[in-house]
Amino acid sequence: MESQTMSSTFGTLFRVTTFGESHGKGVGAVVDGCPPGLTLGEKDIQPQLDRRRPGQTRLTTEREEADQVTILSGVENGRVLGSPIAMCVANKDQRPGDYAQMQSVPRPSHADYTYQMKYGIRTSSGGGRSSARETIGRVVAGAIADKYLHEEYGIEIVAWVSSVSTITADEIDENLITREKTDETPVRCPSPEKAEQMMRAIMAAKEDKDSLGGIISCVCRHVPAGLGEPVFEKMEACLAQAMLSIPATKGFEIGSGFGGTRMPGSRHNDPFIKKEGRLGTATNHSGGVQGGISNGEPIFFRVAFKPPATIGKAQNTADFEGNNVSLEAKGRHDPCVVPRAVPIVESMAALVIADLTLQQRMR
Numbered sequence: 001m002e003s004q005t006m007s008s009t010f011g012t013l014f015r016v017t018t019f020g021e022s023h024g025k026g027v028g029a030v031v032d033g034c035p036p037g038l039t040l041g042e043k044d045i046q047p048q049l050d051r052r053r054p055g056q057t058r059l060t061t062e063r064e065e066a067d068q069v070t071i072l073s074g075v076e077n078g079r080v081l082g083s084p085i086a087m088c089v090a091n092k093d094q095r096p097g098d099y100a101q102m103q104s105v106p107r108p109s110h111a112d113y114t115y116q117m118k119y120g121i122r123t124s125s126g127g128g129r130s131s132a133r134e135t136i137g138r139v140v141a142g143a144i145a146d147k148y149l150h151e152e153y154g155i156e157i158v159a160w161v162s163s164v165s166t167i168t169a170d171e172i173d174e175n176l177i178t179r180e181k182t183d184e185t186p187v188r189c190p191s192p193e194k195a196e197q198m199m200r201a202i203m204a205a206k207e208d209k210d211s212l213g214g215i216i217s218c219v220c221r222h223v224p225a226g227l228g229e230p231v232f233e234k235m236e237a238c239l240a241q242a243m244l245s246i247p248a249t250k251g252f253e254i255g256s257g258f259g260g261t262r263m264p265g266s267r268h269n270d271p272f273i274k275k276e277g278r279l280g281t282a283t284n285h286s287g288g289v290q291g292g293i294s295n296g297e298p299i300f301f302r303v304a305f306k307p308p309a310t311i312g313k314a315q316n317t318a319d320f321e322g323n324n325v326s327l328e329a330k331g332r333h334d335p336c337v338v339p340r341a342v343p344i345v346e347s348m349a350a351l352v353i354a355d356l357t358l359q360q361r362m363r
């Protein structure tokens, strides 16, 4: 049977294909279209992988993976050649035995049922491609895009946890926030007081064999005006697609987002003012994008993540045959995904902006 889909490939000119299952031998990505000459080594990629890695703190899954990246091709003497850059990361700490009951019982709100319906077959454990291990490919590719954007344009992409469950930190200044500041707390919320409350809530949920959702905010600074391809590849449309392709995401907002609907236009409009060497805006309810094209202001958006599905608490559900069963999921799972999803959001933003940058250069 021939498949015409390219569902594991993302981007037009800066293109990434991710590969690998959760409990297979390894995962990774092939990047095609990275501009040649960029200086690149594994040390440029590893820091973002370390931020995504499981087992970092007690707030995340206890699966223990070193997640060391190896560059297989496309780089010589520390410079990108312009040929495909293949990168892989080995899986080491698989425990397929943890998934024995889940072979007959699809996990509520996970992807076991839908993968089975779509493909008629699925991996016997760990969620296969629906597992967050797939996002390693996005992070290794995103780290390259991020380096390119930083060196070529001075672009800075920073994401942080702005809420966990009902605890919200809305006092963060997106003009000043840095990755270093975000990493000062294990939950990756730059407000120490709110971070403390979030960590307590996550530990209580873990204790209770339950899980919590949260929101990640992200800012992309120094993005030049003019990026985004109206009408179907608008900047915000590409960002929304990229973000909603991350597992466990449930919402995307740019600029004022849903909250903006409560403002009159007179307050919502962003008046133009003269800024250093360009026309800028006094406020940024637009989130740095107008008409699908970047306007030179910081691009600001938020991504909502649900409480992860695999929980140890007993749940009444049905097996594949339709028989009522009680499921208490075994295995090591994240009680809340947002602390680890921060570098994934940054990586997907970098992939979108790198691709739109190359498209603008083609004009």
Ligand SMILES: Cc1cc2nc3c(=O)[nH]c(=O)nc-3n(C[C@H](O)[C@H](O)[C@H](O)COP(=O)(O)O)c2cc1C
Binding pocket: 061, 109, 110, 111, 127, 130, 131, 132, 135, 246, 247, 248, 249, 306, 308, 309, 310, 311, 332, 333, 334, 335, 337, 340, 341, 344
């Ligand atoms: C960083 C990260 C870690 C995750 N860890 C888990 C986990 O431990 N257990 C789980 O059930 N889901 C986890 N997920 C979410 C699942 O992969 C996702 O919910 C599942 O594939 C179903 O897809 P959907 O929620 O997008 O519909 C994680 C997601 C991310 C981004």
